[in-house]
Amino acid sequence: MRIEVVTLFPEFVAEAVRVGVLGRAIERGTVAVNATTPREFATDVHKSVDDRPYGGGPGMVMTIEPARTSIRAAKARLPAGSRSVYLAADGAPLTHAKAQELAKLPGLLLLAGRYEGVDERLIQSEIDESVSIGDYVLSGGELPALVLIDAVVRLLPGVLGDEASAIEDSFVAGLLDWPHYTRPEVFEGQAVPAVLVGGNHAAIRRWREQQALGRTWLRRPDLIEKLALTAEQQRLLKEFLAEPK
Numbered sequence: 001m002r003i004e005v006v007t008l009f010p011e012f013v014a015e016a017v018r019v020g021v022l023g024r025a026i027e028r029g030t031v032a033v034n035a036t037t038p039r040e041f042a043t044d045v046h047k048s049v050d051d052r053p054y055g056g057g058p059g060m061v062m063t064i065e066p067a068r069t070s071i072r073a074a075k076a077r078l079p080a081g082s083r084s085v086y087l088a089a090d091g092a093p094l095t096h097a098k099a100q101e102l103a104k105l106p107g108l109l110l111l112a113g114r115y116e117g118v119d120e121r122l123i124q125s126e127i128d129e130s131v132s133i134g135d136y137v138l139s140g141g142e143l144p145a146l147v148l149i150d151a152v153v154r155l156l157p158g159v160l161g162d163e164a165s166a167i168e169d170s171f172v173a174g175l176l177d178w179p180h181y182t183r184p185e186v187f188e189g190q191a192v193p194a195v196l197v198g199g200n201h202a203a204i205r206r207w208r209e210q211q212a213l214g215r216t217w218l219r220r221p222d223l224i225e226k227l228a229l230t231a232e233q234q235r236l237l238k239e240f241l242a243e244p245k
């Protein structure tokens, strides 16, 4: 998969993707991430990329040009079937399902806005869809673009060492994650749940499912509502809720 990020801070994006799982996926050639700035296409002596908003108000707006030229140059580097995404708080929520959908594409163009955003006509002419990583406003679309890249790339085949860890990601099952433990087995008197230390894999699977159900019920009732729990899941949840905390 090829990802082109159009941003006023390409070095920030390029540096951030060199870390960890993303960095390894790039080294392996599973994904290529390229960041470019509209500033390289600015024609005026000040290399300006923004201007004052019509209608007045605070802040600046990214102008159609040179952003459009940089977007078209980036699109020319992407395979057919690629999609362009604008990161903005008023976009469609980034969910696991959306990440899975984007992970199937041959390429992505991600436009990271700055200032108060970009001229609406640029979005209309060059962007397929807007995506939001949450109901809050940031100073730029670069961090949302990096969040989207991470959520998508980790789903690509071979990126995660153990495929299971992607599948186990709770949002795949629509549930929150279960608690994780590692050595030491007892820390300041707090022991790891005995079931995890024993070798009974069926009991461990059951305990993890129960924890995921219980935690989702307690922390994200909105997610539970969307699920049609099986009889077994309902039993596990009831048992979890009956346990003294």
Ligand SMILES: COc1ccccc1CNc1ccc(C(N)=O)cn1
Pocket (backbone or CB within 6 Å): 087, 088, 089, 090, 112, 113, 114, 115, 116, 117, 118, 131, 132, 133, 134, 135, 136, 137, 138, 139, 140, 141, 144
């Ligand atoms: C004032 O900033 C803008 C105004 C308009 C568009 C983009 C930006 C860049 N900022 C962003 C971008 C995305 C998200 C998100 N929730 O995904 C939050 N902030």
